[in-house]
Amino acid sequence: MNTKVKLISAIIAIILQPTSAFAADDKTDKDIEVLTVIGKHAHYKTDEAHAAMRSNVSLLNTPQAVTVIPVEVMDDQLVVTLGEALKNDASVSIGRVTTDRERFSLRGFTLEESTNLLKNGHQHFSKYRLPMALIDNVEVLKGPSSLLYGQSTPGGLVNLVTKKPTYDPFAELSVKGDENGSLRMGLDVGGSVNEKKTIRYRAIVEKEDNKNWREYQDGSAQESDFLVGSLMTDIDLSEDLTLSFHFDSSDEVAGQDSGALVAANGNVIGGDKLIWDMPWTKIDAQSQNYGADISYQLTDNWQIDAGYNNQHNERERWESKPQTQDDFDPETGIYENKPYDKLEDWKQQAFYFDFVGSVELAGMSHDLLAGGNYLKHEYSSLKVKGDKQQANLKDGNIILHQALDYADAKAKDESYKYYGIFTQDLITMNDQWQALLGIRFDKQEKIDADNSSILPKFGLIYHPSESASIYANYSESFEPQGDVTNDEDANFGLELDPVKGIMVEVGAKWELFSGKLRFNAAAFDIKRKNIVLEVNLENNPDFEMITTQGGIQRHKGIELGVIGEINEDVSLITSAMYLDAKYDAHNEYQGNHPEDVPQLTASTWLKYSISEDVALNFGAFYEDDRYADAKNSLVKSGYIRFDAGLSYAVPLAGNDLLVRLNVENLFDKDYLAGGENGEINVGKPRTVKFGLGYTF
Template sequence: MALKLSCVGLAVISALTAVPALAEAEHGADNIERINVLGRSFNDYKTGSASGAMRGNIDLLDTPQSVTVIPDFVTDEQLARNLSEVLSNDSSVTAGSEKWNRQQFSIRGFALDSGNGFLVNGHQHWSHYIQPIETLEQVEVLKGPSSMLYGQSGPGGLVNMVTKRPTYDALFNLGFDTDEYGSTRFQMDASGAANDDGSVRYRTMVVKQDTTYWTEYPNGENKERDRLLTFLTVDVDLTDDITLSVKYDNTADKAGLDSGAWLYSTGEHKGEVIGDKDKIWELPWAFIDINVQNVGADLTWHINDNWQMKTGYNHQMYERQRMGSGPKYTEDPANGYSVQPFDRHDDWQYKTAYVDFTGNFTTGSFEHQFLIGANMLDYYYGQLYVKGQKGTYIPGQNIPPPDVNYHDDKDKYESEYYHYGFYIQDLISLTEQWKVLAGVRYDEQHKTSYKGDKAFDNNANALSPKFGVIYEPTDFGSIYVNYSKSFTPKDRVTNSKDANYNTDLKPEYGTQYEIGTKWELFDSGLLMTAALFDITVENRVVTQDYTPAVGDADKITTQDGEQNHKGFELGAQGQLTDAVFITGSMMYLAAKYESDPKLDGLTPIDAPKWSANIWTRYEVTDQLALNLGAQYVGERYASADASLGNSIVKDAFVRVDMGAAYNWDIKGTEMSLRLNVKNLFDTDYIDGGSYKEVTIGQGRNLSLALEARF
């Protein structure tokens, strides 16, 4: 306890020292890269391009789309341990449920799908687990429909995770961090040239993490997690113009299972947490065991000064066993609640490939930045699932692990599809001030699902255009408008009691209109952005009672539903003064379901009207730096259905974080010691998820980290 109080006291003193941070921001261009600590530039807060936004490193000012780039420099300062903590730096991203040890998100109020909402280096990535972030150079949030470049995806946007690359210079870093619950994380990062001329370069990382959570099972045991990450990437210069990059990573992640907390849905306590806020309703023997491997290669060929070809392939192998107790929601768990143990095995295979040709050329007085390419996804999923007998668990009972085994499932469910698309895009400079972006894509998807002797086929195709206009009144500012579309394929109606049984459903389409502006201020040290957006989704699937019933048909599925999200965003990232750096954003969002007999007029779960975040760094001396940050998430709904409507509300909250880092040198070894306090004021808050699977925000937590750079 003494250590906890002294650490908090130090953190408060650090915050008070940082008060004068907002001094006047005029300075010369030479100050932008002036400060160096541990060999890194403080202005790594600001990044000038996002590889995922245009399938190439085009300047953000020339990108007619709202994009946020979160560099690893910021998340290292925050001692982030998962993707949720990284994405909290963008207010357009809202955390959803963390049920079953996975993290779900929404962008501009639209839920990100695990299968098509995430990319790694531009490859579609199955994200049904807690993403390893230690290997990432930056995370790019591409906002709005991005189907023109990436095919099937949601209307809110995409998250592209860019991994670290090999370096020419030798690098060897060791890191260790821990928190007040006894969690530990060890990291090793080594990179450099493998031969004298530097034509072969490597980077390898190892991370070992043992986490003790603040939440507890009914027997008083804390949830625990054990993770081992290995990563290796090698760049080989085959010629002066051709580089081959190969990559392998493996994540072995085993943890106790948590299906989320419960909120009261009726009565005077509606919206409040049922039971203790640290309670896990799963039984202590429930667990999840995940193993994910990625094997891939990319080839870059500089054909000449103006043209380049890139092609790549990645095979993601995801295997998961989940043994759970299946607790069923009730508002009176103290008197017992229903459980049904199960054992489940899932196997996902994701094979992706792409080829892109990019070139610069002129036609008359027009300059072109041209892209033509194709990509594909070959998907397989297999599931074995065995359930045990239902029972009632009375708190305090000792229920042993069930005798169920997924190997006993003789009726394996399988699903597979392949998806491919062709795209063409041209960014045309009409004058020094005016640019036009035009692009279009054609997609095909073919899907088959099997369960026993039954098979269901579903085919879909879509045309996805994108159009943007950019006006650059100066060299450091731009104003843009864009129009873009997304599509998400839907399955066939498989309920034999549905009036439209065996009908192929059309893809769900999203259409966005956006107007925005981007400015690089203070000698390009600070990037300021703003955007207005309006997104409408059509062909939403709606299932309702079929009255009067015809034969066996008592349901009917149609695609009459719509959804509209509109709002605006503001962002700032970079340097304010010689000593002050900032990254922050805010969003206003109005989100509604429309043309839906069950949901018309309702707001989706976890779509706050207002949200904002800020993280700052104040350099006290060349060796000491202080951080202060805050996250605001407005009032959200934990229900959005026909029976409860939007009646269950999660209150708005503000969470304040802070930190301090001290750097010194020991005989050429650069050392860094960091203390962070998350949720400084121990604020009680409810995070993402519906009332049956909500995540409770963690209280104040102190973290300490030590890093050595040799």
């Protein structure tokens, strides 16, 4: 344990070593006004994360650990998926990745797809491929954030901030691809419609033809086609009133890949490239989002913001559902498949309002926020099962796709709505001290699952200087449960309490080099309690099981991070986390570590601008040993992966053609990535990626 903590310190020390040569200059020039010139190579530091406080508050005045991954980092890394962006924050672990979506954990707690992801501050349902072509930056809010956003798991939230309309006209053509044959072409345009620039727009379209390096048993590669389009407008109705509209739509058709099966010795059965699913498996998914936001400046000190978003997701799946975990026979190569077809439909409406302002009272400044949010979620599905069939890994026989009729399908419907109101006060007592006080009331309405909660939040900030802050905070989260609905359960009809998350966090933030580089550190202790426990009753003649509550999951850790500009030529984003996560109380997993949660993670991405036109990139990403399941029966070995890249701005027709060439997994390291229930993603081998971008 001490060795791992020392390793984190060593990583950060090495990264920060160049700052020693500039320490004297930073101290001397701290009062000099600095003008930032934006050139061809943009730097990485961002000073605000709007979702953290739901207002424009500096991160130095935010008593919470927050990471902002800007578009400049994602461009340099040729990011295509959200997981590729989130690898830049060591507190995020990527779990199982399937064709249509990715799973994540933050500080070791699962990020739920319906509650822990936001889009421009709206609750956003994320069980589909998220269109990163629309995203300007990614905000990672760490720890319980239920005060402002309602129900969620206690690890934190991820907020996707989309690109916005622009005042001045521009157009960018882009092409991305890789050595596997993937090709992605995009167009991004923006500007003002009228001469006064009171009507502005942004339109984006991207077409992806993706080819995976993994193959089905007939030798064909897993492929997917993805198309996304978006239109955003801002309309200034007056100097104080702005109305915004947004719409985006995506369509994906892709083959299925459930992941690999790993033997007890850690070897991948059948080889890294093998896909157990049948070649005819497919997913066909569509998503539409539309809505509006309004911002009205009531006075110099008071503003009201409100927004509405409507989301509709549809998906059809043709699954072979290989039963590799329980039914694979390594001697014969035979495994069972349980094919099915499934239609799914999700509808979600979200609304929020914020009333933001500031007042002076009793010699203290109060930055006030009062608001609320409402969400209505509806889900329906039809699932029809086929006949069980056997496949054989050794001879690679392909079972046929059965013709299934939805008239024989089993239907499922679910709906709920919840709403909450909250208030928050950031009190500035003097130049050194600030305090944050907040409280929320939240209510969920769902059949057999009505819940209500009252949640407090407290924070204290001390500023030893204008460029530093030390903070402490206490916050809570909640996850509504329902009644026990199984009549074979001894507690049938019992109303379950919400699962609660409680966190205490202390941290520090320090800006160096006239605010160009920020150092972050945090120590946290999060307890998730009232976990639902299910116990089988083997000798009970009346009931099969009993459901109770009382499980406790506790995660304690330390995070370190640096982001920004070391000098005019060098930018970086780097982080490390040590995490002690385990079940303190559980009928089955007591003392175990959660699935796929490493103790030590670290990431670094550095950009060195050789000249105004040429830049080099280097990345390193480390994950410690992890358990592949909650039973802790299989260990996935730790690994470190290195990436490298080069960008070159080539003059062309009066503008620059930006050419990027990146190599992911530079040294072709074999490793196991995320997973779920024994099915594990194999790390991608060395892959050459390229990107072209032309702005005019």
